[in-house]
Amino acid sequence: MERESRYPMIDWREAWRRIEAELRPLRPATVGLNDTLGLTLAQDVVAGEDIPAFRASAMDGYAVIAADSTGPLRVLGQQDAGHSLPLVVTPGTAVRIMTGAAVPTGADAVVPVEHTREADGMVTLQASVQPGASVRPAGQDVARGDVILSPGTPLGAAEIGLLAAVGQTSLLVHPQPRVAIITTGDEIVPVDQPPGPGQLRNSNQYALCAAVRAAGCEPVLIGHIADDEAALREAIERAVASADLVLSSGGVSMGARDLIKPLLEEWGSVHFGRVAIKPGKPLTFAHVRGVPYFGLPGFPVSSLVTFEVFVRPALRLLGGFRALHRPRVTATLAHPIRHAPDRLEFQRAMLSPGDDGWLATVTGDQVSGRLKSLVGANGLLILPEGIAQFARGERVQALCITHPEVERAL
Amino acid sequence: MERESRYPMIDWREAWRRIEAELRPLRPATVGLNDTLGLTLAQDVVAGEDIPAFRASAMDGYAVIAADSTGPLRVLGQQDAGHSLPLVVTPGTAVRIMTGAAVPTGADAVVPVEHTREADGMVTLQASVQPGASVRPAGQDVARGDVILSPGTPLGAAEIGLLAAVGQTSLLVHPQPRVAIITTGDEIVPVDQPPGPGQLRNSNQYALCAAVRAAGCEPVLIGHIADDEAALREAIERAVASADLVLSSGGVSMGARDLIKPLLEEWGSVHFGRVAIKPGKPLTFAHVRGVPYFGLPGFPVSSLVTFEVFVRPALRLLGGFRALHRPRVTATLAHPIRHAPDRLEFQRAMLSPGDDGWLATVTGDQVSGRLKSLVGANGLLILPEGIAQFARGERVQALCITHPEVERAL
Numbered sequence: 089m090e091r092e093s094r095y096p097m098i099d100w101r102e103a104w105r106r107i108e109a110e111l112r113p114l115r116p117a118t119v120g121l122n123d124t125l126g127l128t129l130a131q132d133v134v135a136g137e138d139i140p141a142f143r144a145s146a147m148d149g150y151a152v153i154a155a156d157s158t159g160p161l162r163v164l165g166q167q168d169a170g171h172s173l174p175l176v177v178t179p180g181t182a183v184r185i186m187t188g189a190a191v192p193t194g195a196d197a198v199v200p201v202e203h204t205r206e207a208d209g210m211v212t213l214q215a216s217v218q219p220g221a222s223v224r225p226a227g228q229d230v231a232r233g234d235v236i237l238s239p240g241t242p243l244g245a246a247e248i249g250l251l252a253a254v255g256q257t258s259l260l261v262h263p264q265p266r267v268a269i270i271t272t273g274d275e276i277v278p279v280d281q282p283p284g285p286g287q288l289r290n291s292n293q294y295a296l297c298a299a300v301r302a303a304g305c306e307p308v309l310i311g312h313i314a315d316d317e318a319a320l321r322e323a324i325e326r327a328v329a330s331a332d333l334v335l336s337s338g339g340v341s342m343g344a345r346d347l348i349k350p351l352l353e354e355w356g357s358v359h360f361g362r363v364a365i366k367p368g369k370p371l372t373f374a375h376v377r378g379v380p381y382f383g384l385p386g387f388p389v390s391s392l393v394t395f396e397v398f399v400r401p402a403l404r405l406l407g408g409f410r411a412l413h414r415p416r417v418t419a420t421l422a423h424p425i426r427h428a429p430d431r432l433e434f435q436r437a438m439l440s441p442g443d444d445g446w447l448a449t450v451t452g453d454q455v456s457g458r459l460k461s462l463v464g465a466n467g468l469l470i471l472p473e474g475i476a477q478f479a480r481g482e483r484v485q486a487l488c489i490t491h492p493e494v495e496r497a498l
Numbered sequence: 499m500e501r502e503s504r505y506p507m508i509d510w511r512e513a514w515r516r517i518e519a520e521l522r523p524l525r526p527a528t529v530g531l532n533d534t535l536g537l538t539l540a541q542d543v544v545a546g547e548d549i550p551a552f553r554a555s556a557m558d559g560y561a562v563i564a565a566d567s568t569g570p571l572r573v574l575g576q577q578d579a580g581h582s583l584p585l586v587v588t589p590g591t592a593v594r595i596m597t598g599a600a601v602p603t604g605a606d607a608v609v610p611v612e613h614t615r616e617a618d619g620m621v622t623l624q625a626s627v628q629p630g631a632s633v634r635p636a637g638q639d640v641a642r643g644d645v646i647l648s649p650g651t652p653l654g655a656a657e658i659g660l661l662a663a664v665g666q667t668s669l670l671v672h673p674q675p676r677v678a679i680i681t682t683g684d685e686i687v688p689v690d691q692p693p694g695p696g697q698l699r700n701s702n703q704y705a706l707c708a709a710v711r712a713a714g715c716e717p718v719l720i721g722h723i724a725d726d727e728a729a730l731r732e733a734i735e736r737a738v739a740s741a742d743l744v745l746s747s748g749g750v751s752m753g754a755r756d757l758i759k760p761l762l763e764e765w766g767s768v769h770f771g772r773v774a775i776k777p778g779k780p781l782t783f784a785h786v787r788g789v790p791y792f793g794l795p796g797f798p799v800s801s802l803v804t805f806e807v808f809v810r811p812a813l814r815l816l817g818g819f820r821a822l823h824r825p826r827v828t829a830t831l832a833h834p835i836r837h838a839p840d841r842l843e844f845q846r847a848m849l850s851p852g853d854d855g856w857l858a859t860v861t862g863d864q865v866s867g868r869l870k871s872l873v874g875a876n877g878l879l880i881l882p883e884g885i886a887q888f889a890r891g892e893r894v895q896a897l898c899i900t901h902p903e904v905e906r907a908l
Contacts, residue, residue: 121689121704122704122707125708125711125712126712137692137693139698139867140698140867141693141695141697141698142695142696144696144867146865146867148751148752167696168684168685168725168755169683169684169685169696169755170683170684170685170686170696170697171684171685171696172694172695172696186755187751188683188685188696188698188796188797189685189696190695190696201752224865224867228863228865228867228868229865229867229868229869229870230870236870236873237873241874243708244708244712245705245706245708245709245712245802245805246705246802246869246872246873246875247873248704248705248708249701249702249704249705249708249798249802249869249872250701250869250870250873251704252689252699252700252701252703252704252705253698253699253701253798253869254699255689255690255692255699257689257690273579273580273598274578274579274580274581275578275579275580275581275598275599276580279531279662279665279667280665280667282547282665283547283551284582285551285552285582285600286552286554286577286579286580286581286582286599286600287551287580288549288550288551288598288663289662289663289664289665290662291659291660291662291663292659293662294531294532294658294659294661294662295655295656295658295659295662296655297532298535298653298654298655298658298659299655301535302535302536302654302655341558341597342558342611345578345579345596386598387598388659388663392655392656392659395655453638455556455634455638455639457549457550457554457556457634457638457639458638458639459639459656459659459660459663460639460640460646460660462656462659463646463647463651463656463657463660464651465656
């Protein structure tokens with residue numbers, strides 16, 4: 089039991105600077121279009137053709153020559169979408185046309201069906217039209233040669249639709265990061281086993297696995313490892329061999345059984361081992377055989393809060409995103425708050441829209457063991473060090489950690 | 499080619515009222531805890547035990563009797579987390595203890611290691627403590643018998659962690675909705691085939707599949723069906739047999755090949771067939787053999803916008819969510835906007851935080867064919883009917899359709 093950690097205490101901005109400096113987006117890979125949702129593009133996409141590729145009717149109606157649109161016109165036939173007939177509109181004639189169909193040669197406008205009357209093969213127009221009316225020119229949406237999407241673009245439904253429209257069935261993207269999860273601690277029992285005296289169920293494995301999935305990454309479960317140096321060393325070797333990033337929970341404090349930091353030092357690069365935050369002071373960031381490694385504290389709230397503040401942005405960096413952090417807002421306190429001013433504290437809160445911006449209500453007792461303080465929370469209040477009391481009505485910064493009602497992942 | 503739809507034009511609020519009135523959350527099913535992320539709970543969860551189940555030390559330090567904490571104390575041994583020894587603290591003695599370990603019988607406080615000095619089996623305390631100091635009482639986080647989560651709760655990482663902590667390895671939840679997707683239209687060719695004259699690639703299948711996934715649901719691809727009554731009837735039968743909700747795109751306008759509405763009437767209940775919105779006027783909502791059916795317009799933007807505004811909230815209702823709609827904000831226009839005042843219009847926009855709330859910039863030309871108008875858009879401006887011009891600086895309502903940079907699904 090040491091009195092003082094050998095790791096200097098750094099502030100959270102410095103911690104993030106060291107993380108960011110050590111990480112690069114994952115090497116791009118070619119992926120089928122249907123598997124790109126939520127990934128980011130790693131290439132320019134240039135349109136190889138016009139969309140639409142032809143002059144298309146924007147309405148159901150009649151394709152006509154605009155200058156010729158007064159008298160009754162002979163209807164040559166009907167142009168359906170997808171069924172181009174070899175019709176040519178000449179003065180005195182028109183073609184019945186459906187939305188999306190190719191406007192026939194000769195015609196330069198479409199008169200909407202509401203402004204027409206057809207009888208005995210002749211159509212009468214009740215309004216005149218300008219050339220180009222209700223005709224979508226070729227290339228209106230996308231012109232051949234346009235750069236339609238650039239590297240770093242996150243791919244959602246609209247982007248995927250646009251890529252499909254230009255025939256891009258596979259793309260260079262930053263792949264989905266694989267994240268190995270190790271839980272540690274002799275006091276932890278499997279979730280389906282009743283805890284004995286001094287024991288706790290392994291909630292971290294489930295919570296971290298869900299957090300990794302909600303961040304759009306693939307969890308790789310390494311399992312639960314006892315506080316045994318050889319077993320931990322083997323688990324870490326297995327983890328770095330099978331993932332793009334490794335998380336462990338527990339074993340980073342100063343107790344005799346806190347073996348993670350000494351082990352990480354064996355591989356050489358521990359970037360930091362202590363951060364001036366609460367919860368999460370013993371957070372550790374290292375590289376093991378070139379793979380980034382986060383040693384999270386064992387308390388359930390500490391591990392999820394440090395995941396939110398540091399690991400999730402790191403995973404987004406690996407995934408090629410430009411926007412890494414949760415949005416930050418200013419919120420007004422609905423009640424006074426006290427906190428220990430020795431470290432910056434992330435208090436869990438419900439942010440609700442008020443008359444004057446966001447209103448923040450803390451989710452009860454904020455001890456690190458109390459997972460209920462995170463249940464239903466959609467915000468983390470950032471309470472700076474050096475100030476012990478915040479009054480009702482005071483304004484503080486908050487990270488919007490999206491609630492699953494808003495952010496639903498598979 | 500009809501001049502006038504037989505369906506009355508209803509406004510979007512009335513359309514949503516009819517949808518909401520016809521839908522119920524999916525029947526609850528029991529699911530393993532690891533598969534519950536993003537689903538909603540369909541049961542009360544009552545804690546069967548206290549968390550922690552024992553008095554736990556909140557610090558590394560020494561377990562003592564608070565009233566006895568002045569003199570040097572004999573150290574009886576060390577209590578590690580997860581390793582409860584049969585130690586009893588009596589006056590004149592103490593037990594070295596690790597964070598999370600059970601506080602031994604007799605002791606009523608823990609003195610942090612920083613305030614102690616140990617030598618020759620005796621520990622000296624540099625500060626006195628109050629009874630209960632640094633001791634987490636049993637049940638501090640969760641007390642046995644507490645209702646810890648209620649029906650309707652969306653399950654994120656914190657909720658899943660809490661359920662694991664109380665040993666709930668399986669739960670009654672509303673299952674993930676399965677959504678059948680049919681695309682229609684003779685003018686549509688597969689994405690990997692160059693479109694001929696009058697033809698377009700099937701971008702809707704990819705875009706709708708991605709939109710369904712991003713909404714946390716499972717897409718069931720029925721395929722692309724030509725404008726043929728028998729083929730469409732067969733596809734719809736197949737779709738309703740395999741999904742909780744059916745989407746089709748195209749075939750809902752008034753052209754001769756728009757076969758979806760007449761077909762839906764064969765099964766009996768078309769709840770509406772026209773909505774006074776742009777894009778999306780021909781949106782159709784029905785039931786087929788008891789399964790809800792959305793007939794979306796064929797234009798790519800129309801199908802995605804009506805998905806956002808009507809289908810996504812409907813899917814969330816099936817999933818048991820209480821919060822169904824995207825958050826709505828007030829935004830200030832960065833430039834003037836014109837729109838056809840005959841219908842309410844959803845214009846695609848970028849919402850960015852400004853000095854005075856949200857600033858809205860429309861994403862270029864808003865024609866329904868132009869998918870690029872949705873690329874990068876994080877908002878839908880709600881421009882009411884009856885007003886043709888909006889000035890720069892005017893304030894309008896907007897739906898926050900989350901960009902994938904924020905909402906990343908698998």
